[in-house]
Amino acid sequence: MSKKKPVTFRPFKATRYSYEKLRICRRCGRYTALGEERCTRCGRASLIPVEKQAVSIAGRKMHTRLLLILLLTLASVYFGQSLQQMALSGAGGIVIAGLVYYTQRKVRQNENLYALNELLGRNILRIKEDLELNRQEAVSVLRENDVLAYEKLREISILLRGDRISRQRVALLHGFQLRKDMVLELEQLLLKDFEPLLAEYIGEIAKVRPDLIKDRTLRYVKNYEVQILEMDKGLAILAVVAGAAVRLKRYALLYSGLIGRYVQELPKDRFLRLSRLIAANPYEPWNGLDAKVAEIRELKYRWDPEV
Amino acid sequence: MITYVILGVTFLYAVIQISLYASRQRKPLTREDIDERLLAALNGGDTTRE
Numbered sequence: 001m002s003k004k005k006p007v008t009f010r011p012f013k014a015t016r017y018s019y020e021k022l023r024i025c026r027r028c029g030r031y032t033a034l035g036e037e038r039c040t041r042c043g044r045a046s047l048i049p050v051e052k053q054a055v056s057i058a059g060r061k062m063h064t065r066l067l068l069i070l071l072l073t074l075a076s077v078y079f080g081q082s083l084q085q086m087a088l089s090g091a092g093g094i095v096i097a098g099l100v101y102y103t104q105r106k107v108r109q110n111e112n113l114y115a116l117n118e119l120l121g122r123n124i125l126r127i128k129e130d131l132e133l134n135r136q137e138a139v140s141v142l143r144e145n146d147v148l149a150y151e152k153l154r155e156i157s158i159l160l161r162g163d164r165i166s167r168q169r170v171a172l173l174h175g176f177q178l179r180k181d182m183v184l185e186l187e188q189l190l191l192k193d194f195e196p197l198l199a200e201y202i203g204e205i206a207k208v209r210p211d212l213i214k215d216r217t218l219r220y221v222k223n224y225e226v227q228i229l230e231m232d233k234g235l236a237i238l239a240v241v242a243g244a245a246v247r248l249k250r251y252a253l254l255y256s257g258l259i260g261r262y263v264q265e266l267p268k269d270r271f272l273r274l275s276r277l278i279a280a281n282p283y284e285p286w287n288g289l290d291a292k293v294a295e296i297r298e299l300k301y302r303w304d305p306e307v
Numbered sequence: 308m309i310t311y312v313i314l315g316v317t318f319l320y321a322v323i324q325i326s327l328y329a330s331r332q333r334k335p336l337t338r339e340d341i342d343e344r345l346l347a348a349l350n351g352g353d354t355t356r357e
Binding site: 016017018019065068069072073075076077079080081085086089092093096097099100103104106107110111113114116117120121124127128131159160161162 | 314332335344348
């Protein structure tokens with residue numbers, strides 16, 4: 001009986017830029033990558049995206065500069081010794097202020113980005129600390145609600161991409177029943193070293209979402225092929241990954257060695273796909289894969305009219 | 308006299324500000340740059356996972 005638990009994840013909105021996940025509390029300045037309504041430090045509902053905060057900082061700076069020019073203009077008018085001098089300095093000051101205002105409007109977009117860059121750069125240590133607190137918060141709910149813990153880790157992993165979070169996510173995913181309709185990911189979870197749970201996860205993904213098996217995953221599998229083979233279901237994992245790799249000619253050519261070693265384990269539809277791929281491109285450098293396919297065809301599918 | 312001195316200071320201040328804006332405009336920042344820098348700073352230069 002399978003120990004895996006059927007789960008439903010909340011919809012996950014991937015942002016174009018990772019900093020879009022980051023919010024800051026306007027009251028206490030705490031950063032968070034989680035979707036909570038209220039700041040966990042001060043309890044106020046004053047969390048705003050960092051970009052919005054940067055826009056407000058840039059606007060405030062521009063207003064201050066303009067205000068200083070206007071104040072200096074007022075001072076020059078105040079110290080005027082004649083009406084003509086006062087009018088001249090007033091008009092001069094207004095022209096200068098107008099010029100600055102016009103420039104500010106022209107450069108506003110770029111200044112907003114500079115403010116954002118400065119805000120993130122200046123507070124990087126604080127952001128790191130607060131994201132670590134986010135991670136600890138996710139881990140703390142792990143026992144009571146593993147789905148919630150996974151969802152939180154998924155949000156944090158947009159910004160923190162170390163192996164530690166990926167390892168925790170893989171461990172959590174290991175307990176869930178994976179379905180085609182789930183928002184699943186793979187490349188983001190790949191680790192620097194070998195992890196049996198990750199290898200099992202790759203095998204499951206290759207079954208439910210073969211389209212997620214891409215270059216980096218295939219390289220990972222190729223690098224740790226020996227270790228995967230030593231696992232209980234190692235051969236099945238490698239066969240299903242090889243099956244997923246034959247969906248693209250590029251992968252079939254690049255990983256012809258890996259596919260060739262498990263070609264006899266491929267299910268019929270995958271073998272058929274590979275066979276057609278080779279037949280359509282006979283002059284490509286298949287590195288002996290074409291010969292192996294021909295051999296298996298003779299051995300297994302000799303009487304099969306489809307192959 | 309003070310009037311013109313203050314006006315001169317105002318003018319100089321405005322020129323400095325406009326030059327600063329112009330120099331930043333010549334080297335515009337992109338969102339991609341900011342994103343890359345943030346990820347590199349948070350992950351110790353490792354931003355390969357995308």
